[in-house]
Amino acid sequence: MFGALAKRLFGSANDRYVKGMSQTVDAINALEPELEALSDEDLRAKTVEFRQRLNDGAKLDDLMVEAFATVREAAKRTLGQRHFDVQMVGAMVLHRGQIAEMKTGEGKTLVATLAVYLNALSGQGVHVVTVNDYLAQRDSEWMGQVYKFLGLTVSCIVSGLPDEMRRAAYGCDVTYGTNNEFGFDYLRDNMKFQLEDMVQRDFNYAIVDEVDSILVDEARTPLIISGPAEDSSELYIKINVLIPKLEPEHYEMDEKARAVTLTESGTERMEELLQEVDMLEGGSLYDIDNVSVLHHVNQALRAHKLFQRDKDYIVKEDKVVIIDEFTGRMMEGRRFSEGLHQALEAKENAKIQQENQTLASITFQNYFRLYPKLAGMTGTAMTEAAEFSDIYNLDVIEIPTNLPFIRLDHDDEVYRTATEKDNAIIELIRECTARKQPVLVGTVSIEKSEHLAALLKKEKIEHKVLNARYHEQEAFIIAQAGAPGAVTIATNMAGRGTDIQLGGNVDMRVKQEAEAIEDEAQRAAKIAEIEADVKAKAAVAREAGGLFVISSERHESRRIDNQLRGRSGRQADPGASKFFLSLEDDLMRIFGSERMDSMLKKLGLQEGEAIVHPWVNKALEKAQQKVEARNFEVRKNLLKFDDVMNDQRKVIYEQRKDLMRATEVHETIVDMRHEVIEDLITRCIPANAYAEQWEVGSIHEETLRLFNLDLPVADWAKEEGIADQEIRQRITEAADKKMAARTANHGVEIWHSVEKQVLLSVLDKQWKDHLLSLDHLRHGIALRAYGQRDPLNEYKKEAFELFEAMLSEVRDEVTMMLSRLELRVADPEAVQLQRAPQEMHETRQDPALVGAGAPAGEAAESAQPTQTRAASANLNPNDPTTWGKVQRNAPCPCGSGKKYKHCHGKL
Structure with a gap:
């Protein structure tokens, strides 16, 4: 009570923070007349002046007021747009390394130019991260006009660019691109053999657009570079035939956790089926010889029971294409890993693609934490403020709207059945179209959007459908969704990148209707006609009440609901929103609606009647908060596990860079050789052991294997008074002498180059095998909890032991290879060892599958090949x-x- 009173009197902490920036905004505004008087050349010269002041010791904060004022003036001259005062506040938040929450239509794209310009003055590069290639290209061209006018260089990274163009793009002051491209470039760079082949510079500052989508929804998503593993497509087909023979009592399904497991009777039935087709070794599915078969059975079971066609994926041109849970878009090329995608292909009789093995991977959580300074912007981040603060150390600041916000958000209507809910939605749409009010209907899946579309068709109500099936028409459908009486059905609205403007979008109509007209006078007349038409339609739509957003269901996350609502009421436009629910909806059903249903029957709720009360809204929000909290815990737990690998990844990648920077690694190789000998002696000659207890035979075998030396170790051991130090010294001298002879034989320069290349190759190979070992360890570690041991601590301990073992393997293999390697080089230049021709796929996990059939805090992987690189x-x-x-x-x-x-x- 006292808190609410204090908030009313003094404003919230957020309000006070924003108010504290008003003096800085006034200072920026005061410079406007002075900058307006400058010529274009003088305004451009400001960049040179600012850079000189930075070189002379000034800080970026010292330049902020003048830099922001300069960018505002440049935007007026190039784009015809002037930054509002609240946009200045948003830019200050970005510059301070925080997240700016700004409502849809408030101009986040323009806000970024201020913070980007200021931070790009240092010359260390600024990355602007967007959710798709279209937005990256659009923003780099659109906002690029401002940067180029002020003398900065701008570029855009999209898939398919060759390395030379990528290197040039990263060398620019401002680089736009998607989270995938930045992440994959980081992984590819750390698989290169020479520093000059790397494309990225050291990280400086990044602004993440749609930050909640990238750092929360996709936080668990590992980017994976992989190579082909053994083919087992026949196994998928055989097991796929058996799954439909299982009855419901043969498996248990948990929709909330998205997991499905065989029951005891199900295991027995599956063993019978497998024995019939001669696919079971021994009598039990859980025998060690049947590990692979069990894995395939589990994945096939998940494919059949957890994944629905047209909701989780669609089949297009004999391919299984995943549908993004958050945007409803087709994720072309994305593939679930660990055999799940192949199981889905078998289920749908599509062509089964080959499985892959991980060569390098990183999650978005850990990739974006590599930046010394990180900021973000979105329309919906406050609900996840705790997560941003906890994991990324980012504060969320809510920026007020430029004009008063007047959208009317109605209370939810809850019906008993889905049919009653559908009828209520159709009735509301009919009322809206009758008064020429544009309507946007949000659904959670393609299946539901097409079900609603069929009902509208039956009622003869004109409408457009926006989902993965009509992906190509997306921009035009959204752009015209604000026309009077327009009805648009959309599967999720996150990250669309196009505003819904009342009356329609002038630019989109000009592109469609006027661009092809060659005669300039006719084109100008057509453009004027379009502008007048849109203005008139906007007045009609505004009079009818603005855009009415209807949602056919509540999402698990309040944020996704808010993204849908946020499409209405942009820049002081009128608007309204209403959510319709039924007790048959997934969220209601999973969270126990049976009791509520029986209670409503007792209370005499008639068919077609709805419950409408603010308390219902609060109860639903609490249910959503519980799901969000659970998902946050999953992500947080995953991060703890991933941090273990991340620490090791940093060590390996830094080591690789050091090796590439070094002109030669001879001393490192010598140290490795001596460590191998030290380990060998320690292992075979225990401390305080008698000569008879020495493992002389092992020493002889190992020196032969590792150094290709046939030494008389047995004779040495018989010498009177000989100690382990003497044997160590003799082996070291013999090995050093042999390697010195090999170096002299091939030439110092050539041999040093060979040493460097061999060391890098072996390190890469061992790291790849280590990733596989960690993956296997991770999948079984949760079972340690049954033995009263903490899985995380167990994982940390064993991962460290595996890492130590990997480094030991690197030393052994490098020593062994160099002692046996034979060079036949006619041309000294030809000594550069090349990476083996190898097909590589770039993939990414689907965040929707975390926890699906995996222990708590684990990700059931899926993948998205963005492109394939093969050397042939x-x-x-x-x-x-x-x-x-x-x-x-x-x-x-x-x-x-x-x-x-x-x-x-x-x-």
Whole structure:
């Protein structure tokens, strides 16, 4: 009570924070007349002046007032747009490394120019991160006019760009791109062999657009670069046939956790089915020999029971295409991993693609925490403020609207059945169209959007449908959704990047109707006609009450609901919103609507009647808050596990960079060799052991394996008074002598180059295997909780042991390879060892699947290939010079059928 009173008297903490910036805004406004008087050249010269002042020791904060005023003036001259005072406040929030929450239509894209320009003055580069290629290109061209006018360089990263163009783009002052492209470039850079091949510079400052979508919804999403694993498509097809033979009592399904498991009777039934088709080793599905079969059974079960066609995925051109849970868009090329996507392909009789093995990966959570300074902007972040603060150390500041906000948000209407709810929605749409009020209807899935579309068609109400099936017409459908009487059905509205303007969008209509007219006078007349028509229609729509947003269901997250609501009431336009629910909706059903249903029957709720009360809204919000809190805990727990790998990733990537920077790594190689000998002696000659207890045979075998040296270790051990130090010294001298001879034989320069390339190759190979080991460890670690042990602590301990073992393997393999490597080089320049020709896929996990069939806090992976990179050459089986670098375990290109390491690659 006292808190509410204090808030009314003094304003909230957010209000006071925003008010504290008003003096700075006044100072910026005071400079406007002075800057208006400058010529274009003088205004552009301000950039040179600011940079000089930075070089002389000034701080960015010292320049902020003048820089913001300069950008505002440049925007007026290039875009014809002047930043509002509240946009100045939003830009200050961005510059301070915080999140600016600004309502839809308040001009976030323009706000970013102020903070971007100021931070780009240092010359260290600013990244502006958007959710898709279209927005990245649009914003870089549109806002790029301001930056270029002021003398800054601007570029845009999109998929498919070659490395040279990427390097040039990252070298610019301002670089636009998607979260995927920035993340994949980071991973690819850390797989390069030379520093000059890397495309990214050191990180400086990033502004993330739609920050809630990227840092919350997709926070768990690992970007994965992978190579092909063994093919097992036949297994998927065989097991897929067996799943429909299971009855409901054979499995347990938890929709809330998105998990499905076989019951005891289900396991017995599945074992019978597998034995019938001769696919079971021994009698039990849980025998060690059946691990692979069990994995395939589990994935096929999930594909059949948890995933619905036209909701979670669609089948298009013999491909299973995932539908993004948050935007309703088709995610072309994205693939669930761990065999789930192949199981879905088998279920739908589509062509089964090959599985992949991880070569490098990072989650968005950890990628964006690499930036020393990070900021974000969105229309909906306050509901996740605790998460932004806890995980990213980012405060959320709500920026007031430029003009008063007048949208009317009606209370939710709750019906007993989905049919009653549908009838109420249709009735409201009919009322709106009768008075020429535009309507936007939000649904949570394609299936539901098409169900509503069918009902509207039956009622002969004209409408447009926006979902993954009509993805190509997206921009035009959204742009015209504000026309009087327009009815638009949309599957989620997050990250669309296009405003719904009352009366329609002038630019979009000009593009469609006037761009093709060649005669300039006719084109100008047509544009004027379009502008007048849109203005007249806007007045009609405004008079009818503005855009009415109707939602056919509540989402798990309040934020997604707010994104839909936010489409209405932009920039002081009138508008309204109403959510319709039924007790048959997923959210209501999962959170126990049976009791409510029986209670409503007792209270005598008639068919077609709804419950409408603010208390219902509060109860629903609390249910949503519980789901949000649970999802936050899952993400937080996942981050704790991922941080373990992240620490190791940083060490490996920093080590690689150090190796690439070094002109030669000879001393490192020598240290590794000596450590290998130290480990060997420690292992085979225990402390205070008698000579008879020494493992002399093991020492001899290991020196032969590791150093290719046949040393008389047994004879040494028989010498009177010999100690372990003496044996260590003799092995070290023999190994050093051999390597010195090899260096002299091939030439110091060539051999040092070989050492560097071998070390990098081995490090990459071992890191790849280590990622696989960590993945396997992660999937079983939750079971330790049954033994009263903390899975996280167990994971940390064992991951560290695996990392130590990996480093030991690196030392052993590098030492062994260099002691046996034979060089046949005619041209000294040809010594540069190349990476093996290898097909690589770039993939990303689907955040919707976290916890699906995996232990708590784990992600059930899915993937999104954004592009495929394969190195290939015209191989001649009879000419080894055309083979390039062949992988050790790959089939020999000569066609013998043996592995390369056992054939032409034999050491």
